[in-house]
Amino acid sequence: SLDRYKGRCYDIEPVAGEENQYIAYVAYPLDLFEEGSVTNLFTSIVGNVFGFKALRALRLEDLRIPPAYSKTFIGPPHGIQVERDKLNKYGRPLLGCTIKPKLGLSAKNYGRAVYECLRGGLDFTKDDENVNSQPFMRWRDRFLFVAEALFKSQAETGEIKGHYLNATAGTCEEMFKRAVFARELGVPII
Template sequence: EENQYIAYVAYPLDLFEEGSVTNMFTSIVGNVFGFKALRALRLEDLRIPVAYTKTFQGPPHGIQVERDKLNKYGRPLLGCTIKPKLGLSAKNYGRAVYECLRGGLDFTKDDENVNSQPFMRWRDRFLFCVEALYKAQSETGEIKGHYLNATAGTCEEMMKRAVFARELGAPIVMHDYLTGGFTANTSLAHYCRDNGLLLHIHRAMHAVIDRQKNHGMHFRVLAKGLRMSGGDHIHAGTVVGKLEGERDITLGFVDLLRDDYIEKDRSRGIYFTQDWVSLPGVIPVASGGIHVWHMPALTEIFGDDAVLQFGGGTLGHPWGNAPGAVANRVALEACVKARNEGRDLAAEGNEIIREASKWSPELAAACEVWKEI
């Protein structure tokens, strides 16, 4: 557009504190966005030099370690956010977790605003969810996880919750990294690596910062910040579903999260070549308004190293939570099998789902519910 310019700015390395994402963002985007002389300003991308990257621990574990912990290979992982997110008692919440995991999901998730409210205090929720987890594990023979949201009002309280999750033997905790802050997030990531916990990151509040096209910063910058601060999963939009996301741009920052080395590619919004020098990768999470009919597209777009998260797409099943989970697992396995046989998921996706629904009544019922959307 007219009067729009791209500026490249370079900073000397010594201006930044080592291992502090907080200081990096304070220095780069701290004050300049408020200057009177500017009508609008947007940070599209930044290149983290190798020397600076090396001062960060990064994700607690990374993609390969997570697969080894879960013993799950060759397919995307399946998740589900427990709904209704606010209002259930801890026991009913735990029951929903059990049903979803028992039906065939790998993970269930606390919603980002489930912290410790009067109707469900965090300790009760943790206990019931971990009980559900162990029960589902023993019945399915698969390793299961529930993202226990450790986000809290103070860093000390957050760490207390993470410690309790570890004592219960939970495999994964969760944090809202933008509302919680990078300082808290980095502390939690260090604790998670030292204690064998995976860390799921929710990006609540990101759209306040990244949604305006002419002001703020692009999500890929926040994603880079997260990879440095530390997190094993992060929400990354869907390309399909209820939350916005353009395909090439989304895939651009999905690669930034997962790969060790990314070439500059302006068509995908990647302004700089980024070498992560063996910093572990982050698994992108696709969630928001997705259901079984989206499965072929999601499998094709995101590939194996992703978590596909169906909230209402699981719990909205007319027969209940467990059949909803079964429907999603069957759809996923059918898509992965078709892909491995060399079929074209983009062209034959609906046909693949229809074939699978012939022998899975749960999937057939799900296909019926979501066919119009």
């Protein structure tokens, strides 16, 4: 029966001091989610629930994942040791930051921000997830200016530096194209 695949609200509590606001506790059967797929988990829970038009306002405050489901996630393809090896940094924390402001800079100014951070002592910088290929900063220009900043800071500091380039795009083919371009530039971290 399809009933076994329904989400179940197992508790409702009023929000203290707020009229007509409640905390609902909802559980879903694990069979609704593909093993090891964070994307499926969040699109199922967040996408479907937040798209429910009968609710005027909704906020996800907590998400508890059962250990049995957590064990289906294999984790990243490599860990901190690979990052340390790429950057030749051992015996201390790695220092990095996300470039801010995340949106609005030209590719040249973005590259300048990367350079200042790396030259100033950070081991790596990274693109914010919102940085893709907007009209004010196309991905190819960003990659070129970031690579220039990375190599210039390495030459001046004598240290290996890194930058996590966001290569996401509308299609898998475009993402692959961007990753290949970054690799061809010699950027150590994509």
